[in-house]
Amino acid sequence: MSSSNDDFVFGRHAGIDFLKTQDADKINKIFLQRGVQEDFANQVYQLARKKHLIVQNAPKNKLDQLTNQANHQGLVLAVASFEYADLEELLDKFENEDREPFLLMLDSIEDPHNLGSILRTCDATGVDAVIIPKRRASGLTSVVAKTSTGAIDHVPVARVNNLVQTTQILKKRGYWFFGTAMRGIDYRRWDAKGKTVLVIGNEGKGISPLLLKQMDQTLTIPMIGHVQSLNASVATGAMLYQMFNSRHPLA
Missing domain, CATH: 3.40.1280.10 (SPOUT methyltransferase, trefoil knot domain)
Structure with missing residues (x-):
């Protein structure tokens, strides 16, 4: 389960961009919907391996619950709270x-x-x-x-x-x-x-x-x-x- 201090990044474009640009310590967990397209799943797994992160396959209703029924497109990242600049x-x-x-x-x-x-x-x-x-x-x-x-x-x-x-x-x-x-x-x-x-x-x-x-x-x-x-x-x-x-x- 994600912690109460987690925020979530969801959606394919936002999620992939976060995986590409952010350090691994900012990403607590990766939830990938079961049955998503193979090429997209492979992209997620490849990016996760580079950062030594584990991908958790989950049913759609789990991702729906995490995002309050938002359009997550099969990918949800539990991330550290968003940081503000000084x-x-x-x-x-x-x-x-x-x-x-x-x-x-x-x-x-x-x-x-x-x-x-x-x-x-x-x-x-x-x-x-x-x-x-x-x-x-x-x-x-x-x-x-x-x-x-x-x-x-x-x-x-x-x-x-x-x-x-x-x-x-x-x-x-x-x-x-x-x-x-x-x-x-x-x-x-x-x-x-x-x-x-x-x-x-x-x-x-x-x-x-x-x-x-x-x-x-x-x-x-x-x-x-x-x-x-x-x-x-x-x-x-x-x-x-x-x-x-x-x-x-x-x-």
């Missing part, structure tokens, strides 16, 4: 590398599917780190890992006590803050070069008033349809690709 260490590292980082701050994103999708886009667009609050927000969970399709292993996530205080610390280090809001400059005019932090608000309430006051500029996504809102992960994706376009323009 923000101060990250900031020092960026300064030592003498570059201009791009950070994403998420103000109380509650849906783990949104967080997972956002991490996937962060990996694709080169976001240097993500900052989330410790309270009233999704943390790193098995659902986040599954939805991120492996990006959770590559994008540092720092969890902090107070976003407003963190904003003030980052401003002292020379970071500029841009937040999404109903009113602001058109996001297509956004120049995201330099030491930059993009702040995305809660799915329903947006950025909290105290945090919104810390923004150097607000950005808005124009909409011409009947529904005047976007899913948090979709809006973040649009913003991050404007950042990418700003930092990596076509020749």
